[in-house]
Amino acid sequence: xxxxxxxxxxxxxxxxxxxxxxxxxxxxxxxxxxxxxxxxxxxxxxxxxxxxxxxxxxxxxxxxxxxxxxxxxxxxxxxxxxxxxxxxxxxxxxxxxxxxxxxxxxxxxxxxxxxxxxxxxxxxxxxxxxxxxxxxxxxxxxxxxxxxxxxxxxxxxxxxxxxxxxxxxxxxxxxxxxxxxxxxxxxxxxxxxxxxxxxxxxxxxxxxxxxxxxxxxxxxxxxxxxxxxxxxxxxxxxxxxxxxxxxxxxxxxxxxxxxxxxxxxxxxxx
Amino acid sequence: xxxxxxxxxxxxxxxxxxxxxxxxxxxxxxxxxxxxxxxxxxxxxxxxxxxxxxxxxxxxxxxxxxxxxxxxxxxxxxxxxxxxxxxxxxxxxxxxxxxxxxxxxxxxxxxxxxxxxxxxxxxxxxxxxxxxxxxxxxxxxxxxxxxxxxxxxxxxxxxxxxxxxxxxxxxxxxxxxxxxxxxxxxxxxxxxxxxxxxxxxxxxxxxxxxxxxxxxxxxxxxxxxxxxxxxxxxxxxxxxxxxxxxxxxxxxxxxxxxxxxxxxxxxxxxxxxxxxxxxxxxxxxxxxxxxxxxxxxxxxxxxxxxxxxxxxxxxxxxxxxxxxxx
Numbered sequence: 001x002x003x004x005x006x007x008x009x010x011x012x013x014x015x016x017x018x019x020x021x022x023x024x025x026x027x028x029x030x031x032x033x034x035x036x037x038x039x040x041x042x043x044x045x046x047x048x049x050x051x052x053x054x055x056x057x058x059x060x061x062x063x064x065x066x067x068x069x070x071x072x073x074x075x076x077x078x079x080x081x082x083x084x085x086x087x088x089x090x091x092x093x094x095x096x097x098x099x100x101x102x103x104x105x106x107x108x109x110x111x112x113x114x115x116x117x118x119x120x121x122x123x124x125x126x127x128x129x130x131x132x133x134x135x136x137x138x139x140x141x142x143x144x145x146x147x148x149x150x151x152x153x154x155x156x157x158x159x160x161x162x163x164x165x166x167x168x169x170x171x172x173x174x175x176x177x178x179x180x181x182x183x184x185x186x187x188x189x190x191x192x193x194x195x196x197x198x199x200x201x202x203x204x205x206x207x208x209x210x211x212x213x214x215x216x217x218x219x220x221x222x223x224x225x226x227x228x229x230x231x232x233x234x235x236x237x238x239x240x241x242x243x244x245x246x247x248x249x250x251x252x253x254x255x256x257x258x259x260x261x262x263x264x265x266x267x268x269x270x
Numbered sequence: 271x272x273x274x275x276x277x278x279x280x281x282x283x284x285x286x287x288x289x290x291x292x293x294x295x296x297x298x299x300x301x302x303x304x305x306x307x308x309x310x311x312x313x314x315x316x317x318x319x320x321x322x323x324x325x326x327x328x329x330x331x332x333x334x335x336x337x338x339x340x341x342x343x344x345x346x347x348x349x350x351x352x353x354x355x356x357x358x359x360x361x362x363x364x365x366x367x368x369x370x371x372x373x374x375x376x377x378x379x380x381x382x383x384x385x386x387x388x389x390x391x392x393x394x395x396x397x398x399x400x401x402x403x404x405x406x407x408x409x410x411x412x413x414x415x416x417x418x419x420x421x422x423x424x425x426x427x428x429x430x431x432x433x434x435x436x437x438x439x440x441x442x443x444x445x446x447x448x449x450x451x452x453x454x455x456x457x458x459x460x461x462x463x464x465x466x467x468x469x470x471x472x473x474x475x476x477x478x479x480x481x482x483x484x485x486x487x488x489x490x491x492x493x494x495x496x497x498x499x500x501x502x503x504x505x506x507x508x509x510x511x512x513x514x515x516x517x518x519x520x521x522x523x524x525x526x527x528x529x530x531x532x533x534x535x536x537x538x539x540x541x542x543x544x545x546x547x548x549x550x551x552x553x554x555x556x557x558x559x560x561x562x563x564x565x566x567x568x569x570x571x572x573x574x575x576x577x578x579x580x581x582x583x584x585x586x587x588x589x590x591x592x593x594x595x596x
Contacts, residue, residue: 006393014381088375093342095377095394096366263344 003097004105011109015117022117025069029118030125033066037137052201056140057228061199063139064224067122068155070115071162071219072190076169076183077106084173090265099262100255103170107163115159143229150236154223157243161218164250165190171254174261195221201230215246272446272478273316273339278348280309280334280502308334310502311348318445321472321479323493327592331502332482336450339480340370352446366395369439369477373451376435378423384434385419388441395442402441409437413467429460436467447471449481453488465491486584500592514581517591523552523561525568526576535572540564548575553582 001009037059044055053061080103083089092099123139131138142148165186172182191197193216200211200221211217222239225231231239286302309331316322326332337343338350341357341364350357357364371377378387392402410416413433418426426434432452439447449468453461469492471477483489489496489510496513498506506513522543525535532548540554554564561579568574581587 001393003390003394003396006390010379010382010386010390090337090342091372091375091377093361094340094365094370096362097394098362 003095004101007102007105008109011106012113015109015113018114019117022114022121025118026121026125029066029069029122033062033126034134034137036062036066041137053199053225053230056136057225057230058199058202059137060139060228061195061221061224061230063122063126064227065196065220067119067126068115068158068220068223069196070118071111071158072187072194072196073111073162073165073169073183074187074191076166076173076180077103077110080106080170081173081180084170087265090262093262100167100171100251100258103167103258104163104251104254107166107170108159111159111162111166140228142227144233146233147226147229147236150233150239151223151227154218154226154236154239154243157240157247158219158223160247161215161243161250164247164254165215165219168250168254168257171257171261174258174265190216190219193217194219195224201225212242215250218243218246271315272318272353273480274349274351275315275335275339276313276349278309278312278335278338278345278350279307280331280338280343280345282306282308307502309338309345309348312499312502312504313348314497314504314507316478316480318478319472319476320495321468321493322481323489323496324480324482324499325484325489325496325588326499326505330499332499333450335499336370336448336480336482340368340448341365366442367444367446369442369444369447371432371435371439371447371449371452373432373449373454376423376431378431378434378438380424381422383420383422384415384426384437387423387434387438391438391441397442401443405441405443406437409440412470413437414463429456429463432456432460432464433467436464440471444477446478446480449479449483451483452481453483453485461485461487468492486588490584498588498591505591510584513591514584514587517587517594518582519555519557520553520582521556521561521579522582523554523564523568523579524577525550525552525572525574527572528575529573531572535568537564537567 040058040062041055044051044058080089083092089099092102095102126139127141142151169180169183169186173180176182193200193211193214195217200208200217203211212222218239222231222242226233226236226239282305283303284306286304312331312335324332324335334343338345339352339357341361344358352364353367355364355367378384379390382390388406391397392399397405410419413436415433415437418430418434421430423431423434436452447468452468453464456464465488468479468481472479472492479492481488481492494509496506496508496510497504498513506516508516523540525532526549527535528548530548532545532550535550535552536542537552537554537559539559540552542550543553544551552564552568554561565577568577
């Protein structure tokens with residue numbers, strides 16, 4: 001096991017301990033999922049035009065969005081923020097590890113453990129408990145085994161993308177000592193343009209090319225649509241490519257900013 | 271030479287603003303910056319197996335030097351070689367071979383038990399398993415960590431934490447150990463434990479140790495050599511006895527009387543530094559008046575109950591050294 005893998009494993013195990021928070025989150029997310037479905041069911045009933053997503057696809061999309069909600073990088077890593085605020089971040093350099101790699105490893109654990117803790121029970125609720133109670137409102141199974149397999153790949157891609165965004169947010173803290181302004185901006189953009197508020201296919205036609213080009217689509221929107229079959233399994237490789245290209249670009253940007261930030265820190269004193 | 275530091279220079283830039291509301295507003299437009307010289311040409315070298323105390327008043331540049339040696343900070347000028355490596359240029363290779371303990375902070379994982387922190391470090395430093403087990407068991411025995419191995423770091427007392435941190439800095443068997451104020455805030459027992467361990471590490475394993483501290487007992491018990499730095503420049507480098515001789519030849523004669531005549535004890539060749547009931551402490555220069563002569567003169571005039579001659583405490587010596595520059 002490399003040092004980075006050890007960090008992922010240790011953070012993952014530490015984060016798995018927050019089971020009560022996950023349970024609380026589960027109830028909230030089921031509730032809001034039902035509210036959002038109610039709104040969209042009414043919306044679909046009132047619309048006579050053809051829609052870019054079928055109602056079952058939209059419902060599945062909402063459940064998957066609720067289940068993987070924590071892939072949205074809402075805020076930066078509190079421990080790293082504290083390290084930067086106090087200047088203790090320089091001490092991390094006494095370890096034979098790359099600092100960006102260390103932060104990315106932490107972010108990967110942060111974007112998996114809490115998500116899995118909520119996602120798996122959420123699948124049980126949305127696939128097994130909701131359908132008998134509210135027929136038609138549950139999460140339908142993926143149309144094929146291939147679609148499911150591609151969704152798993154897209155989910156992994158979304159984790160990496162989210163971790164790269166989180167790490168970039170952490171790096172921006174080196175410039176805004178008190179504020180998490182840049183982080184909050186990225187967080188809001190990600191929830192709006194990631195499909196959490198309105199599914200991206202329901203946006204106006206002119207906006208879609210931009211929305212799909214942005215990295216945020218790869219967090220919730222594209223993977224969920226692969227699961228529901230809205231994006232055919234054969235095209236899902238494009239989703240993974242989109243995620244990986246953005247992940248690589250964000251990692252390159254984050255690394256460059258961090259090396260500049262560290263140089264600045266060394267000039268300001270420690 | 272294992273460590274060579276040659277004419278090391280480091281300047282920090284500090285932002286300044288004028289006081290008051292107007293100053294704050296002006297600061298928005300134009301930030302004034304002042305350069306603070308933390309190190310102004312520091313040079314020394316250390317042989318393998320030495321135990322060196324690196325001391326100086328707050329802000330003297332001790333930590334800056336340690337941070338540069340540990341590969342954390344990049345100097346503005348000068349040359350540093352540690353076993354042939356330039357620490358900041360080959361940081362990862364360098365830090366794999368050194369151990370660092372900062373007394374003010376921990377390098378353990380706050381929410382993990384001590385034993386798991388050590389396990390993490392095994393992966394980070396890529397220590398082979400059998401080698402790691404041997405090192406861990408030895409460190410656990412020497413530092414008496416057996417009882418706290420399963421305790422999360424956040425629940426440890428400061429003394430326990432420092433012992434765990436020492437163990438953490440040594441799992442990869444480094445040849446050099448940097449200790450930045452390792453005894454700060456510790457109680458007497460923990461200080462003794464840390465000192466005994468550091469001494470043993472240096473003597474039995476030949477680990478080179480560079481230690482910064484404000485605790486002069488650390489220096490007196492541990493260090494064969496003391497480097498004193500102030501305002502970014504080295505004031506003195508040598509044994510403790512050398513340091514003492516350089517600063518002052520002064521010795522202290524303490525006299526106890528039992529007839530209440532302490533008030534009257536004086537001598538033309540000594541200065542009274544303290545009177546305390548029936549006790550008087552006289553400072554004298556043995557090259558001006560020998561101890562025997564001084565004692566004879568005092569004893570002839572007063573009835574002495576007890577007396578002893580001593581060196582001024584090292585604190586006093588160091589304080590004078592610091593005071594002579596600023």
